Amino acid sequence: MDSEDDMLYEDDSDQMDDDEDDQDDFVDIGMDPEPTSAKHKNEEDFPYEVLTTEQIVRHMVDCIKEVNTVVQIPATITRILLTHFKWDKEKLMECYYDGDQDKLFSEAHVISPFKKTLGATAKKEMTGLECGHKFCSACWSRYLTTKIMDEGMGQKYSYLFFLYYTVLLNFVRDPKVKLKYQHLITNSFVECNRLLRWCPSPDCGHVIRVHYYDCKPVKCACNHVFCFACGENWHDPVKCKWLSKWIKKCDDDSETSNWIAANTKECPKCNATIEKDGGCNHMVCKRCKFDFCWVCLGPWEPHGSSWYNCNRYDEDEAKKARDAQEKSRAALQRYLFYCNRYMNHMQSLKFENKLYATIKYKMEDMQQHNMSWIEVQFLKKAVDVLCQCRQTLMFTYVFAFYLKKNNQSIIFEDNQKDLENATEQLSEYLERDITDDMLVDIKQKVQDKYRYCESRRKVLLDHVHEGYEKDLWEYNDP
Structure with missing residues (x-):
């Protein structure tokens, strides 16, 4: 089933296998000449x-060839079908052989390779595609260049570029445009494949490939550790769903609205938001100049009359106003409680990362006092544990924010408290000035404390994971 459309895959694969420099379809984009993949297996066997x-x-080309060996259709169409099924090869072949093929091609926006078409033609500067529609060759060149360089290649246009790559080769000669096209094709392959994810670290071009999709930590070649499912920094013990809600909550202005509701009132005439900044209850709206009472929100004029009952309590109206304001105030206070602790550990974690430089100096100094390189490694280990505990504690407050109170949540908070206390003590030990006379004593204290921190961290995480497995946690979505 060789065709002009297959050049991109067949020629490219052969050239890669032979390590040749002259590649017709893929220009040099700075790849390693002899790449090697790093295989990992983390502590949770992922x-x-x-x-x-x-x-x-190469992986993309291999996937296309593997499927094409079975379905026996042009490679370009195979790639479009794989993209349509998010590169799920088994699902594609199942639908291809067990379903309606015409419907399959139609849903994937592909012209069936089994139907006779007018074919591509090129005559008098006019070019036609398989559908038979002809366009000016110069227009094709400008159109493709604009779509690639200015607009990128969204899903709307990806099928066009996948299907008519030979047209692009004929009319796009600029190496920069071809280079951008290749990046877009590769990125599209990664973005729609649920078993692949780009490393989110800035300026890192590596991709993580997993055997099955799960919310697990992965470590890139650049040493960045992140959650494969959501791409955020590894956030155990909170799940991706709640972390996503938390990040959105922190980013939007919902808490500003809560503060306004808790600390301001609206003008009863024009509804302008007003904050009281003095003791007098006689308010004058700057927008509409309406005089009203801050306490009862009624007109100010009758307040001097003996018959006016501003002091009389209206149970129904007061209850509505009080409930609304107290609810907003309580929600704000609760959010600030957890947010402050979350941000505090985040800030401490940044300082702890700087602590590595200080510890390195201390380790070098210790080696000048008859201690070997092995003997001073306890300090680096201690900072590693400290950073792990800070990160875990940071996300425990996100978990706790959405957690409903029950017996299990009380146990969780006790574990959280124990880990937090031990982490602070370890941080104090590492920030002390270590002198010769206290060297042996401080070493033993640091080792004992970071081992205790490790054990308390494990207890906390094991308890949360057990709760997930046994469905013990109840959530409150404010």
Whole structure:
């Protein structure tokens, strides 16, 4: 089933296998000449690989060839079908052989390769595609260049570029445009494949490939550790769903609205928001100049009359106003309680990362006092544990914010308190000035404390994970 459309895959794969420099379809985009994938297996037995851009291209070509060997259709159409099924090869082949093929091609916006078409033509500067519609060759060149360089390649246009790559080769000669096209194709492959994810670290071009999709931590070649499911920094013990809600809550202005509701009132005439900044209850709206009472929100004029009952309590109206304001005030206070502790550990974690430089100096100084390199490694280990505990504690407050109170949540808070106290003590030990006369004593204290922190962190996480497995946690979504 060789065709002109297959050049991108067949030629490219052969050239990569032979390590040739002259590639017709893929120009040099700075890939490693001899890439190697790093295979990992983390502490929770979640196997994954770290791949370079070149390996991703090879993987894409291999996937297309594997499927094409079975379905026996042009490689370009195979790629469109794989994209349509998010590169789920088994699902594609199941639908291809067990379903309606005409419907399959139609849903994927592909012209069936089994139907006779007018074919591509090129005559008098006019070019036609398989559908038979002809356009000016110069217009094709400008159109494709604009779509690639200015608009990128969204899902709306990806099928066009996948299907008519030979047209692009004929009319796009600029190496920069071809380079951008190749990046877009590769990125599209990664973005729609649920078993692949770009490393979110800035300026890192590696991709993580997993064997199965799950919310697990992965570590890139650049040493960045993140959650494979959501791409955020690894956030155990909170789940991706609640972390996403928390980040959105912190980013939007919902808490500003809560503060306004808790600390301001609206002008009873024009509804302008007013904050009281003095003791007098006689308010004058700056917008509409309406005089009213801050206490009862009624007109100010009758307040001097003996018959006016501003002091009389209206149970129904007061209850509505009080409930609304108290609810907003309580929600704000609760959010600030957890947010302040979350931000505090985040800030401490940044300082702890700077602590590595200080510890390195201390380790070098210790080696000048008859201690070997091995003997001073306890300090680096202690900072590693400290950073892990800070990060865990940071996300425990996100978990606790959405957690309903029950017996299990009380146990969780006790574990959280124990870990927090031990973490603060370890931080104090590491920030002390270590002198010669206290060297042995402080070493033993640091080792004992970071081991205790490790054990308390494990107890906390094990308890949360057990709660997930046994469905013990109840959530409150404010």
